[in-house]
Amino acid sequence: MESDLSNPTLQALRRILRATEIGSRKLATTTGLTPSQMLVLREIEGRDQATPSAIASALKFSQATITNVVDRLVLSGLVTRERSDRDKRQIMLHATAAGRDALACAPDLLQSQFTDRFASLAAWEQAMILASLEKLSLILGAQDMDVAPLLDSGAIDRTEPG
Amino acid sequence: MESDLSNPTLQALRRILRATEIGSRKLATTTGLTPSQMLVLREIEGRDQATPSAIASALKFSQATITNVVDRLVLSGLVTRERSDRDKRQIMLHATAAGRDALACAPDLLQSQFTDRFASLAAWEQAMILASLEKLSLILGAQDMDVAPLLDSGAIDRTEPG
DNA sequence: CAAATATGATTAGCCTCCCAAAGTATTTAA
DNA sequence: TTAAATACTTTGGGAGGCTAATCATATTTG
Numbered sequence: 001m002e003s004d005l006s007n008p009t010l011q012a013l014r015r016i017l018r019a020t021e022i023g024s025r026k027l028a029t030t031t032g033l034t035p036s037q038m039l040v041l042r043e044i045e046g047r048d049q050a051t052p053s054a055i056a057s058a059l060k061f062s063q064a065t066i067t068n069v070v071d072r073l074v075l076s077g078l079v080t081r082e083r084s085d086r087d088k089r090q091i092m093l094h095a096t097a098a099g100r101d102a103l104a105c106a107p108d109l110l111q112s113q114f115t116d117r118f119a120s121l122a123a124w125e126q127a128m129i130l131a132s133l134e135k136l137s138l139i140l141g142a143q144d145m146d147v148a149p150l151l152d153s154g155a156i157d158r159t160e161p162g
Numbered sequence: 163m164e165s166d167l168s169n170p171t172l173q174a175l176r177r178i179l180r181a182t183e184i185g186s187r188k189l190a191t192t193t194g195l196t197p198s199q200m201l202v203l204r205e206i207e208g209r210d211q212a213t214p215s216a217i218a219s220a221l222k223f224s225q226a227t228i229t230n231v232v233d234r235l236v237l238s239g240l241v242t243r244e245r246s247d248r249d250k251r252q253i254m255l256h257a258t259a260a261g262r263d264a265l266a267c268a269p270d271l272l273q274s275q276f277t278d279r280f281a282s283l284a285a286w287e288q289a290m291i292l293a294s295l296e297k298l299s300l301i302l303g304a305q306d307m308d309v310a311p312l313l314d315s316g317a318i319d320r321t322e323p324g
Numbered sequence: 325c326a327a328a329t330a331t332g333a334t335t336a337g338c339c340t341c342c343c344a345a346a347g348t349a350t351t352t353a354a
Numbered sequence: 355t356t357a358a359a360t361a362c363t364t365t366g367g368g369a370g371g372c373t374a375a376t377c378a379t380a381t382t383t384g
Contacts, residue, residue: 005288010276012295013178016302020179036370053332065371067334072369089332089379114172117301125297126167132294133174135287139279140178198341215361227342229363234340251350251361 013136031102032076038103040069044079045095045103051084052091078102175298193264194238200265202231203240207257207265213246214253240264 033041043058044050052066059066070093073079078099084090095103118126195203205220206212218228232255235241240261246252257265280288 005280005292009280009288009292009295012292012299015299016175016295017179017182020302034369051332052334061370062372063333064335064373068370071334087332087380091333114301118167118171121297126171128290129294129297130167130171130174132291133171133178135283135291137174137177139276140182196340213361214363223341224343225362226344226364230341233363249351249361253362 031105033078033102036069037073040066041073041078041095041099041103044073044093045100050093052093055093073099193267195240195264198227198231199235202228203235203257203261203265206235206241206255207262212255214255217255235261 031038039059040055043055047054052063052070055061056063056066070079070081074081076098078096080094080096082092082094084092118129121129193200201221202217205217209216214225214228214232217223218225221228232241232243236243238260240258242256242258244254244256246254280291283291
């Protein structure tokens with residue numbers, strides 16, 4: 001019966017997941033943005049110019065979903081749509097000043113809670129944590145994963161895998 | 163500007179979050195349950211007897227939400243409702259055989275991916291990871307958090323905090 | 325060039341999630 | 355025995371996701 005740190009580790013991991021999830025909601029309320037909206041807005045602003053399909057593939061959402069979310073962002077005045085000249089099938093999304101503002105106020109779901117306190121740790125602790133997370137990445141099969149999103153949500157994909 | 167392991171650490175953390183989230187959806191498809199349904203079902207089964215309000219407070223959901231989810235679980239034949247004798251306002255929720263089956267097939271969102279591989283790590287690595295996660299818990303303010311849920315999702319709470 | 329095909333985005337329709345407020349039934353307290 | 359509290363459900367609503375179908379524009383090809 002070795003030590004079995006497996007369970008406490010899982011619990012800690014769960015706490016972290018839970019915390020980030022709650023944080024994501026809380027932050028959303030303060031910004032007035034939902035997590036998904038945040039994601040999309042960030043993605044748009046990060047590129048300055050962005051087509052829905054680009055956002056969709058970056059976030060691994062369907063185009064339709066992006067249309068949906070962007071609808072709301074436009075309604076809130078955080079994003080504008082503009083037909084591309086080069087290819088009139090395309091739509092260019094831009095963050096408005098208000099949109100950039102909203103992002104600035106809510107810098108990053110994790111980052112805000114994270115950076116300062118992490119920086120205050122001893123170097124060896126930082127290194128240990130990083131190493132541990134990399135290991136966990138490996139364990140969870142997350143090594144080669146896009147780093148784009150933070151956390152999102154949603155209905156279940158019921159397409160038969162087979 | 164010392165080393166700044168902050169960014170790679172955040173990225174690793176994001177990968178992990180992302181991985182668990184995707185895993186949660188994938189597992190849901192195989193089970194035919196959504197993450198929320200899994201949560202509720204687990205909570206019900208874990209107590210053998212459970213009232214909606216108990217589940218709601220454990221998972222920090224509203225009663226209405228639980229009613230909703232339970233509706234679907236009942237519809238799927240995984241859970242039964244039964245009026246309590248002692249207090250006829252109460253409803254007792256029970257997992258059916260099928261419900262327990264479903265849970266058994268999908269033991270745990272993380273656990274499945276996790277336990278074996280984690281166990282195969284050296285003891286010192288396990289200890290390191292645990293310590294790191296505890297530290298992270300602290301950083302993210304997740305120490306005193308319920309361990310109940312895994313991950314869920316959903317619409318944003320728009321009630322004014324003030 | 326014209327027809328067929330491909331691509332980008334939206335629309336429509338479906339389901340889930342989560343909530344607050346109102347409603348119903350039951351229990352407890354006055 | 356009425357009033358208040360409790361436990362759950364109903365109702366209604368906003369958001370998040372998806373697929374399939376549609377519309378408009380581009381590209382390819384005969």
